[in-house]
Each structure stands twice: as structure tokens, then as C-alpha cells.
């Protein structure tokens with residue numbers, strides 16, 4: 001945790017929130033392969049100001065056009081990453097290291113030791129130095145995340161890092177403190193927030209957090225890029241329906257619209273509406289069956 005005086009200073013740097021639509025070249029998608037191809041269309045609107053995406057993979061999705069792809073070495077793989085990235089030059093400018101190496105596989109982590117990660121880094125990522133910018137492994141925001149990263153930096157002799165991706169799920173004060181902690185510890189590194197959200201809170205709290213956070217991240221020079229979690233439908237979200245950029249029907253929610261920098265009012269998450277539709281359908285089927293028996 002930060003000394004509270006430093007936290008206060010960080011909070012005072014908060015810009016006042018304007019209600020104009022905001023856009024930022026820092027914004028990207030944490031792109032999850034959708035079950036619904038129509039989702040792509042909403043998220044890849046030509047009017048969107050988004051610039052980049054990653055998908056926890058080394059190769060881009062054919063369906064995604066108009067956004068810079070950032071390859072990730074997700075886990076402990078065969079030695080193919082260098083060749084896969086090299087084949088995408090000069091379109092690729094950045095690569096990402098392991099996703100949540102400090103977390104278990106069942107929550108999307110890669111569960112590797114700092115020593116094993118350092119070995120893989122030297123083999124699969126360091127050779128790309130100079131051709132692309134190298135992002136350190138993205139640890140979780142759990143208390144053991146930064147210690148994992150420090151052990152990894154110690155173990156990875158001769159390695160170099162151009163930026164540090166981090167993750168955050170929680171309230172704004174916690175995010176400001178977390179960012180400040182990383183910035184104070186690694187003052188020469190740019191930060192990317194590659195997973196970001198306030199999980200499982202109501203719509204008002206989610207939207208307030210979204211606006212405050214987006215404005216804050218846009219104002220910080222040491223934050224190079226960020227990606228809101230997430231680019232999926234409300235009914236399949238694992239962080240609660242309110243942070244989703246798409247409704248259960250695949251239309252942009254308020255957060256989806258604001259994130260893309262578009263005007264208008266968004267669809268409600270629709271998780272409740274889907275339930276009502278199913279009940280109406282069941283009712284209609286019951287009526288039809290009943291009518292059939294009577295006649």
C-alpha cells in the first residue's frame with residue numbers, strides 16, 4: 001500500500017469529469033473470440049477510435065480489421081513465438097509476455113515460476129528486442145503479483161523490458177493506489193493496463209468507475225495503453241453483466257459506446273430482458289399446446 005499522503009496527491013491529479021464523448025489512442029480491446037460473429041461488427045465500427053487489440057494469442061484473428069494486433073506469449077509453449085511474430089513484421093510493434101503467470105490455469109493464469117518464465121523469456125521473447133517493444137509478464141493485482149514480477153526480473157539476467165502490463169479489478173481508489181505503487185517502484189517503465197474493470201457491482205457504480213478511470217488513465221503520461229474488460233456480451237461475462245461492452249443481444253451498451261468514443265445511448269445489458277423473452281416464448285408455447293389440445 002502507498003502512504004496515504006501520496007495517494008491523496010495522486011487523487012488530486014484527477015481531472016474533473018467532462019461529459020463530452022472522449023476518445024484516446026491508448027484504448028484497445030481485450031479481444032475474446034466471440035460466440036457471435038455479429039459482435040465484431042459493433043466493436044469494430046469504422047467510427048470507433050480504438051487503435052489496438054490483443055487476444056491472448058500470438059497470431060491475429062482474421063475477423064478483426066483496422067486495429068493493430070499485439071501478440072502474446074500466453075504460456076509455456078513450443079519455441080514458435082519468435083517465428084510467429086517475425087512473420088508479422090512490420091505490422092507488429094509490441095508483444096506481451098505471459099498472462100497472469102502468478103495465477104492458476106483455471107482462472108486464466110499461466111501458473112509458471114519466475115525462473116521458468118525467465119528461461120522462456122530468454123528463448124522466446126528477448127530475441128525480438130529492437131524489432132518490437134517487449135512487455136513484461138502481466139501479473140495479477142493479488143498481493144503476490146509484484147513479488148512474482150521482482151523475482152522474475154532478478155532471474156531474467158540480460159533481459160530487457162520496454163513496458164509493464166498490469167491488471168486491475170476493483171474500485172477507483174484501489175486502482176489509483178495500485179498504479180501509483182507500480183509507478184513508484186518502476187519509475188522508468190511505461191504501464192499498460194491490459195485487463196481493467198470493477199467486477200460484479202451495479203450499473204451505476206460500474207459506469208461511474210468507468211468514466212472516472214478512463215479520464216484518469218488518459219491523463220497519465222506513464223500509462224501508455226489500456227484495455228477495458230470487456231469486449232463480450234453481458235450474458236457470458238465472468239465479471240458481471242454491467243461491465244460488458246455488448247448487451248445479451250450483441251448491441252453496444254453505454255460502456256461500449258463511451259469506450260469506442262461514439263454518441264448515443266446504449267442498449268441495456270439485457271440479461272433480464274433475455275429471461276423475459278424466454279418466459280414469453282415458453283408461455284406462448286404453452287398456450288399453443290393448450291389450444292391444440294382443446295381443438
Ligand SMILES: *[C@@H]1O[C@H](CO)[C@@H](O)[C@H](O)[C@H]1NC(C)=O
Nearest residue numbers: 019020021022207208211258
Ligand atoms: C460518462 O461519460 C460519457 C461521455 O463519455 C457521458 O455521456 C455519460 O453521461 C457519463 N456517465 C456517467 C455516469 O458519468
